[in-house]
Amino acid sequence: MIMDDHEFLSCGWLSGPGPNHEIVLSTRVRLARNVKGFPFSHWASTGELARLVSSCSAAIRKTSYFENAEEIHLEEVNVLDLAFLRERHQISAEMVHSQNQRSVFISADQKTAAMVAEEDHIRLQVLYPGLDLKNAWSVCTSLDDELSNHLTFAYSERLGYLTACPTNVGTGLRCSVMVHLPALVMTRQIQKMINAVSQLGMTVRGPSGEGSEIKGNLFQISNQITLGVNEDEIIERLSNLTEQIIDMETKATSQLLSEAEEDIEDRVFRAYSILTSARKLNSKETLELLSPVRLGIRTGLLKDASLNAINEVFLCSRPAHLQKKAGREMGERERDIFRAQFIRDRFKPSAC
Amino acid sequence: MNGKKCDTCNKPAKIHVTQIQDGQVMDVSLCPECAQKYGFMAPVAEMSVPLNEIIAGVHTGEEAAPISPPSTNESKTCANCGQTFRGFRDSGRLGCPECYDTFQEELEPLLRKVQMGMVHHGKTQIPRKVETNLIPLIHQKREELRQAVAEENFEVAARLRDEVRQLERELNQ
Ligand SMILES: [Zn+2]
Ligand SMILES: [Zn+2]
Numbered sequence: 464m465i466m467d468d469h470e471f472l473s474c475g476w477l478s479g480p481g482p483n484h485e486i487v488l489s490t491r492v493r494l495a496r497n498v499k500g501f502p503f504s505h506w507a508s509t510g511e512l513a514r515l516v517s518s519c520s521a522a523i524r525k526t527s528y529f530e531n532a533e534e535i536h537l538e539e540v541n542v543l544d545l546a547f548l549r550e551r552h553q554i555s556a557e558m559v560h561s562q563n564q565r566s567v568f569i570s571a572d573q574k575t576a577a578m579v580a581e582e583d584h585i586r587l588q589v590l591y592p593g594l595d596l597k598n599a600w601s602v603c604t605s606l607d608d609e610l611s612n613h614l615t616f617a618y619s620e621r622l623g624y625l626t627a628c629p630t631n632v633g634t635g636l637r638c639s640v641m642v643h644l645p646a647l648v649m650t651r652q653i654q655k656m657i658n659a660v661s662q663l664g665m666t667v668r669g670p671s672g673e674g675s676e677i678k679g680n681l682f683q684i685s686n687q688i689t690l691g692v693n694e695d696e697i698i699e700r701l702s703n704l705t706e707q708i709i710d711m712e713t714k715a716t717s718q719l720l721s722e723a724e725e726d727i728e729d730r731v732f733r734a735y736s737i738l739t740s741a742r743k744l745n746s747k748e749t750l751e752l753l754s755p756v757r758l759g760i761r762t763g764l765l766k767d768a769s770l771n772a773i774n775e776v777f778l779c780s781r782p783a784h785l786q787k788k789a790g791r792e793m794g795e796r797e798r799d800i801f802r803a804q805f806i807r808d809r810f811k812p813s814a815c
Numbered sequence: 816m817n818g819k820k821c822d823t824c825n826k827p828a829k830i831h832v833t834q835i836q837d838g839q840v841m842d843v844s845l846c847p848e849c850a851q852k853y854g855f856m857a858p859v860a861e862m863s864v865p866l867n868e869i870i871a872g873v874h875t876g877e878e879a880a881p882i883s884p885p886s887t888n889e890s891k892t893c894a895n896c897g898q899t900f901r902g903f904r905d906s907g908r909l910g911c912p913e914c915y916d917t918f919q920e921e922l923e924p925l926l927r928k929v930q931m932g933m934v935h936h937g938k939t940q941i942p943r944k945v946e947t948n949l950i951p952l953i954h955q956k957r958e959e960l961r962q963a964v965a966e967e968n969f970e971v972a973a974r975l976r977d978e979v980r981q982l983e984r985e986l987n988q
Contacts, residue, residue, distance in 0.1 A: 497912060502896045506910040582908070604938070616940060617912035623935025625912040629922055630929055632915070634937035664931065691932025 480771070481593015485761045486709045488641040488681070488774060490591045491552065492599040492698075494607055495583040495626045495635035497617040503627035504580045512564050512580060519579045520566065522613035528575050528606050529568045537562035543792060546783035552590060555581055575602060582627050583635070585610070592774075594705055596638055596698045604694065623690065633690030636697055640705050645680040645758045646715035647708075656708060663704060664688045679750030679777075684708070716762060731759030735767070739810045744803040745795075749780050768810055776809055821846035893917040953982050 481487070501507060501515050523529050537545065537558055545562070548554045553576045554567050568577040578586040587606050589599040617625040623633040631637065647653045657667050668683045684705065686697050719727055734755040738744070744752075757773045759765030778784060780802050786793050789801055819828040821844060828844035889901040898910025900921050909915065915922065926933055956979045963972035 499912065502911040503908060505906070505908055506896055506898060607938075611940065618940040619912075619915065619935075621934060622915055623937055624940075625915055627908045629909070629915075629925055632926075633930065633935045636937070687929065688931045690926060690930035691934065691936060693937040696936075 481591055481595050483705075483709055484593040484770060484774075486642055486644070486712050487594040487705060488592070488643060488777070490593065490595045490599050491639045491641075492589045492596065492603045493637045493639075494587040494603050495585075495624065495631045495637075496587070496607065496610070496614075497584045497625060497627070499615045499617045501584065501617075504582065504584060505627065509564075515584060516564050516566065516580050518614065519585055520568075522610055523568050523577045523579070523585070525613050526606055526609040528570050528602075528609075529577060532568045532570055535567050535569065537565045537567065543783055543786055547787050550778065550781045550783050552588075554578060555586070557582055575606065577606075583631070585614075594640060594702070594709075596640070596702050596705075600638070600694065600698050630687075631689050634692070634694050634697065636689055636694050637685055638697060638701050639683050639685035640701065642682050642684060642705065642708060642712075643680055643754070643757055644682055644708070644712050645754050646719050647712050648680050650715045650718055652711065652715055656711060659707075660684055660704065663700065665701065665704060678747065679754040681750075681754075681777075716758070720762060727755075727758070727762075728764050730755045731764050735759065735765060738806055740807070741803045743796075743799045744780075744806065745799050746780070746782065746802075749802060749806070750777075753777060772809055776806055779809075780806060819844045821849055823849050888921075891918065891921070949982055949985065953979060956982065 481490070497503060498515060498519065501511060504512065504515075507515060520534060524532075524534075535548070537554070540548075540562070545554070545559050548567065549556065549559050551573070553569055553573075555578065558565050558567070558578065558581060563580075565578070565580045567579065570576070574590050576588045576590075578588070587603055587610075589603045589606075591599045619625060624635040626632050626635055644653065644656070647656055660667050664687050666685055666687050668685070669678060669681070684701070686701055688697070692700075734752040738749075738752045738756060753773060753776060756765065756768065757770065760768055760770055760773060779788065782798055785798055785801055785805060788805065793801060820826070821828045824846060826846040826848070829847050889899065889904070891900045892898070893910055893914045894917065895913040896910035898914055900918055903909055903914070903918065909918070923933070956975055960972055960975040960979060963969075963975055
């Protein structure tokens with residue numbers, strides 16, 4: 464798999480100003496589907512899996528979204544490219560661990576992906592910048608409609624779409640938004656937010672999904688319930704909740720600025736000067752520095768950089784992305800040096 | 816950051832946060848317990864409920880509906896795919912779509928706990944476009960069937976009869 468430098472930086476779903484992109488980095492909509500008459504992926508024999516994969520792939524190729532898309536067979540992909548795809552959320556963690564007969568289709572604009580022989584036979588995924596659940600859902604559902612012209616999905620009147628794990632049964636729909644909430648963390652209101660979220664049947668996770676720790680004040684909020692509610696309700700509830708969180712974060716930001724503007728300003732500029740002058744930066748420190756810088760740009764304290772540049776650095780400073788950019792494998796030390804260089808270049812006054 | 820102690824209790828600090836105190840922004844290092852106590856982190860269980868725990872809850876009957884205690888028949892097996900309820904409990908995954916019928920009773924407490932209801936309210940399976948062409952296809956197969964019978968080609972006839980039945984079933988779905 465080859466990605467040139469232009470594609471590398473233009474990750475459609477992260478750059479480009481989406482709605483509410485000051486606080487919401489990205490929106491993800493994922494739909495789980497299984498083909499009638501086959502066992503679930505993990506339970507299928509090698510022969511069944513091969514037949515399943517070939518009919519799913521043929522069907523996916525017939526849809527308007529993936530007509531000209533490249534099918535990436537994960538067995539043929541090297542470890543670095545697997546990590547690269549994972550960092551872009553284009554394959555699941557599960558697919559990194561086992562590539563057996565699995566593949567992924569990625570649309571030309573990078574926003575739409577179809578994973579084959581994942582936990583479920585097919586997982587359709589749409590990633591958009593900003594808070595844009597309704598549009599992402601409309602793409603996902605029309606892709607699902609197209610696919611259902613070529614495949615008969617496992618479906619029951621009572622339980623809806625049948626999935627390998629009962630936590631996805633019904634709609635098979637999982638939506639999430641990635642939000643940056645530094646002010647809620649600083650003003651100690653983050654617990655309040657998390658409580659509110661879990662009372663609404665939603666979950667909060669770290670930026671890399673299940674089991675990941677919170678880094679750089681990035682949180683992923685997603686629906687937990689898939690059965691007993693329809694898709695529009697799921698989309699609507701998460702949209703409304705996200706808008707409330709945006710409101711909370713905005714208020715907390717004003718509170719911070721009115722109570723301690725100089726301190727915030729100091730933090731923002733300290734972080735920015737380390738980020739733009741350090742010669743070695745590890746992943747964790749980078750995320751910790753990017754957070755106040757992002758807050759600084761959002762509040763207008765820092766005018767030297769753009770949110771776009773920050774969002775790109777969030778993604779492109781991750782280990783696999785750096786190694787793809789360098790065109791070679793690098794050890795941790797070499798990566799930290801390369802990362803610092805990459806960030807300095809990205810924030811050069813002319814580059815923003 | 817390595818080796819830092821919790822600012823309030825001296826246990827190893829795992830969480831480094833920034834906060835405002837008396838109008839001053841300060842960095843604080845906390846152990847997970849104190850972080851939780853002071854509201855910097857949700858309890859692990861709230862962050863995401865691991866599926867195994869949910870499924871284990873089904874087994875012990877925790878919070879499950881008392882009307883129908885969960886079956887302890889762990890060796891119950893899906894006739895279609897051979898997956899057992901124990902296998903599901905261990906892996907968190909069913910073997911095939913028919914497992915939902917096989918383990919309907921066992922799954923009910925789990926669905927009650929993690930889902931909002933027991934009945935699907937969302938999208939319905941959109942009929943395949945080819946199915947709008949089912950009727951001419953059935954006519955064609957019937958004609959072939961008549962011919963096969965006339966030619967006493969019973970093997971082919973039997974297959975065609977099954978295909979016609981299958982198509983009719985699909986049409987009626
Ligand atoms: Zn402590
Ligand atoms: Zn089964």
